[in-house]
Amino acid sequence: MAKELQPGNPAPDFTLTAVGGTYGSGQEVRFSSLRGHTVVLYFYPKNDTPGCTVQACGLRDYHSAFLSKGVLLFGVCVDSVKSHTAFIAKHGLPFPLLSDEKREVVEAYGVWVEKSMYGKRYMGTERSTFMVEADGTIRSIHRKIQPGIHVQTILKNL
16 A cells, blocks of 8 residues: 655556646646646545535635636546536636546545445445645645635635
């Protein structure tokens, strides 16, 4: 098992399809190509579920605050590009979502974890946010972050 990522570690590089924001209906983005910008990667379990919708809409409502600080914001989920496109359209999300259907990025960042609901165990994405410096190092990690306070927590740490 890989060592858990910590602040100060280099952020794992990846290439995923981004939809929404400046990426429109879908373009590949390589994370290392974003160097020179502070990047917030927020990992979430599933499009259009109650908690994930609260989280995404909070980020939508404060998106201009991220932009004013020169921060690029990306959501990462194992859902498909088609699902991301519908989620963006339904909720008017102005930032891109990355499709990690092969679960390579959630595993690299250590957020593909065993979960439990109603006594049933299953694998899923842990709601987590990574703030990455312009040089590609991880500034901070927020694990198991609550959807309702997510945006305030992140903005305080920019």
